Amino acid sequence: MPKYLIERSVGILSPEELEVAARRSLAAIAELEGVVWIRSYISHADGKLYCEYEAPNEQAVREHARRAGLPVDKVSEVALEISPAMFR
Numbered sequence: 633m634p635k636y637l638i639e640r641s642v643g644i645l646s647p648e649e650l651e652v653a654a655r656r657s658l659a660a661i662a663e664l665e666g667v668v669w670i671r672s673y674i675s676h677a678d679g680k681l682y683c684e685y686e687a688p689n690e691q692a693v694r695e696h697a698r699r700a701g702l703p704v705d706k707v708s709e710v711a712l713e714i715s716p717a718m719f720r
Contacts, residue, residue, distance in 0.1 A: 637684055656701055667685060667687045690709065
């Protein structure tokens, strides 16, 4: 299954706002075939949320965001995943 990195401009979210967004995301995932939220990273300095998903295609990622009411600045398909362990 392809993986995608999504960049979202969200400002600084309070813990309550983050929980609401996460619950909306999970509700949208329950409605879509093959979309899996892997993890997210928050940058308060940049006001960004970076999310990693598995999905059948970019359109599924964008449909998830639409249903969840989440912004999408950029979607990048992951071509290759590497880690330091691969080079030891």
